[in-house]
Amino acid sequence: MLRGELDSLNKTSSLFFVCDSRDYHAMDWFHQVKEIAGHFPVSVATDISSNVGDANSLLHYDDNVVVLFNIEKFLFSKQSTLCDIWRNIVKLFFTPMQIRRLRKIGKSTSGVVFHAHSMYYIFLCWLAGVNFIATPMGSDVLVRPFESRIYMYMTKRALRAANIITADSIRMQDVIKDLVDREAQVIQNGINVREISKYVTSNAVRNEIASIRGFYDNYQIHKIMDARAYVSEKAPVTFIYPFYDENYRESIRKRMMKGDEDLGRLDKEGLYNLLARSFLIISIPESDSSPRSVYEAIFCGCAVVVSYSPWVDSLPECMKKRVIVADLEDNHWLQKSIDKAREIVSTPYVASMKALMEYDQYETMKAVCKNVYKII
Numbered sequence: 001m002l003r004g005e006l007d008s009l010n011k012t013s014s015l016f017f018v019c020d021s022r023d024y025h026a027m028d029w030f031h032q033v034k035e036i037a038g039h040f041p042v043s044v045a046t047d048i049s050s051n052v053g054d055a056n057s058l059l060h061y062d063d064n065v066v067v068l069f070n071i072e073k074f075l076f077s078k079q080s081t082l083c084d085i086w087r088n089i090v091k092l093f094f095t096p097m098q099i100r101r102l103r104k105i106g107k108s109t110s111g112v113v114f115h116a117h118s119m120y121y122i123f124l125c126w127l128a129g130v131n132f133i134a135t136p137m138g139s140d141v142l143v144r145p146f147e148s149r150i151y152m153y154m155t156k157r158a159l160r161a162a163n164i165i166t167a168d169s170i171r172m173q174d175v176i177k178d179l180v181d182r183e184a185q186v187i188q189n190g191i192n193v194r195e196i197s198k199y200v201t202s203n204a205v206r207n208e209i210a211s212i213r214g215f216y217d218n219y220q221i222h223k224i225m226d227a228r229a230y231v232s233e234k235a236p237v238t239f240i241y242p243f244y245d246e247n248y249r250e251s252i253r254k255r256m257m258k259g260d261e262d263l264g265r266l267d268k269e270g271l272y273n274l275l276a277r278s279f280l281i282i283s284i285p286e287s288d289s290s291p292r293s294v295y296e297a298i299f300c301g302c303a304v305v306v307s308y309s310p311w312v313d314s315l316p317e318c319m320k321k322r323v324i325v326a327d328l329e330d331n332h333w334l335q336k337s338i339d340k341a342r343e344i345v346s347t348p349y350v351a352s353m354k355a356l357m358e359y360d361q362y363e364t365m366k367a368v369c370k371n372v373y374k375i376i
Contacts, residue, residue, distance in 0.1 A: 012373055013111030014041040018102070018121040018132070021046040021065070024242065025137075025189055025292065026117035027058040032190070032365040033373070034063075040375045045105060045114070047091070047098055048072050068101040069094050080246040091120060095127070102128035113163075113373065119144070119155065126158035133372065134162035135187075138289025141167075141175050156180050164372060168290035171310045187368060189292035190361025192268075193351070196299050199272040202348050204301070206279035209237050209338070212271075212293045215244035215252060219285045220307070220328070225255040227334035234259065235338065237282070238274060240266050275300035280341035284328060285309075295359050298322045301349045303341035305333075316355040 015033070019026035021044060034042045043064040048071060059065060074090045076083045102124060106112050114132040116122040119140035125132035136159075145152040156179055159165055165184040167173045176184045213219040221239070228235055236259030239252070243265075253262060266274065271293075275281070281297040284307040291311070297304050298319050305324040306312065312323060324340050326333040357363050369376045 012113045012375055013109055014043070014113075015373055015375065016043050016045045016066070016105065016112065016114045017117065018045045018114050018125060019117040020048045020121075021059055022048060022057070023117060024058065026135075028190075028192070028361065029117070029365065031060065031063075032192075032361050033369060036362070036366055036369050037373075037375055045102065047094065048075075066105065068098045078246050079244050083246075095124065098124050099128045102130055106130035115373075116162075119158070122158045122162070123154060126161045131163055132161075133164045133166065134159055135166045135168075136172070136176075138168070138172060138287070141172055141179065142287060142289060145179065152179075166372070169311050170314060172289050185372070187372075188359055188364055189290055189295075190359055190364040191292060191296045191299055192362075193299060193356065193360040194362065195268065196272055196296065199276045200300050201276075204276055206277055206301070206345050208274070208278040209235060209280045209282065210274055210278045211237055211239045211241075211282045212297065213241065213283050213285060213291075215239075215241045215249040217245075217248060218287060219283075221248075221252050222255075223284060223328055224282055224334065225252065227331065228257070230331045231335045231338065233338075235334065236260050238263060238278075240264065240271065240274065271296070272300060275302055278302050279345045280305060280338060282337075283307075284326060294323075295319070298349060299351060299359070301345060303337075303344035305337035305341070316352050316358065318350065318352040318355050319359075322349060 017026060017030045021027060030042065030044055043066055045066045045068055047068045071090050071094055075087050102114070106128065112131070114125050114130050115135065116125045116132050117135045118137050122134045122136060141155065145155045159176065159180045159182065165176060165182055166187045167176060167184040168187065168189050170186055173184045173186050176182060211221060211224055215221055224237060236257065238261040240263045256262065275297050279302060281302045281304045283291055283294050283304060286307070288309040288311065294304050294306065303322050303324060305326050307328060308325050312320070312325060315323065322344055324337050326337055
């Protein structure tokens, strides 16, 4: 479902996703649009491009990829605050080169539209002076502009230059409206319902608890460890995380108990297999916009315990019934969630038509192709 005013785009002749090719959200969006668009030219322009088949690569062999300048060889393989700072320095150093290459693409064909995913790539498209759609991440507008005046200034300038702005939640839409007085279109980070259906059966044995968010302070993984002291039974947790801070991860690993599993980053097959055998999924960040991994867990039939965020109120009723909002000040929140989750998963999840139309990525991307890109 698309909410918000539709800014105008001229007829699109080709579409370039400008993003990190290891970004799950952007690359899932790209691949779904490419499938729907058929023979219409849809490409990826990226500054971080792993070889197809590498562990972190999300590229397919038939993807059309334009590498601006590949900075991956200058980055560290580990993830930490210092590594993040170094990555930002490298990106800043090569920004002029990336801008020149984007301009060259933009001038090569009339009607080229760029879709920038996350704020760095939005900055690149703004500075390159090309026609672009902006899709910032939650922290890009909910957190970082309020930590730095320079970042706030750059964010406002870049978003005002976009032809269209999209956001994944009403909360983000409201903040963007306050920042730049423009109406962003709300487009959910859809999930692959067709793929999920391959892993879920009505008679599945569900006996696992899993934590599915990043190993960073914001995701409050330490509070899971704190709460286990008040659980009356052994409650081993399987930890998966798409990204991490090295120091924070080590602090969590020291507190793991017998039976815990540290699986790190999983591909989609591994994720859906885990969700299909889990009864409780934990997602308790301090700040959240629209968590796709939570939606995937719900469609996989799990119950999900969350810290409250406005996205909860926007859920269709069938999804909301699978969500447990925890009071993290209550020492017994995990025990209460375990008990409630067992009750919830005794009934298989059946998606309503509203849930399918708003959260199935095929339906959301079909609407985007028609109403935003204007290519079908």
